[in-house]
Amino acid sequence: MAKEESIFFFKEAVSFRLKDQEKIKSWLRKAARKEAYRIKALNFIFCDDKYLLQMNKDYLHHNYFTDIITFDNSTEKKIIEGDVFISVDTVRSNSKRFDTNFYDELHRVMIHGLLHLLGYKDKTEANKNKMRKMEDLWLKRLNPDASKN
16 A cells, blocks of 8 residues: 655756765655655756756746745645756855855755645745754754764
């Protein structure tokens, strides 16, 4: 009955390979389980700015660059099925802008997408603050030694 949890990593229009994929999958599963969700099918698609801009225009009718677009394809409560598109270009430029490591910024964006699928919102200042606290919590759980530098 309960199918294996599936998390996949793809790329479109970009040369990129995610490091530590099994560790990342385990981390994402733990985050979902903590919120009493199960991941049925979660796809992360890494792409470039141009690709994500076109998706933003085609599907959301927004004409601006972004680092992430999350599509919730879930049909059952507490079961995650979704696609998370991430612009590696924007993550890279944001890591420089915020003076952080590229992978720390990438992991923040990845957990941000999952948090959306878990029901977290970020349209209001209060919701943004709650989302940021959850991102920080999960980043510490992924890399507990990072804050000890």
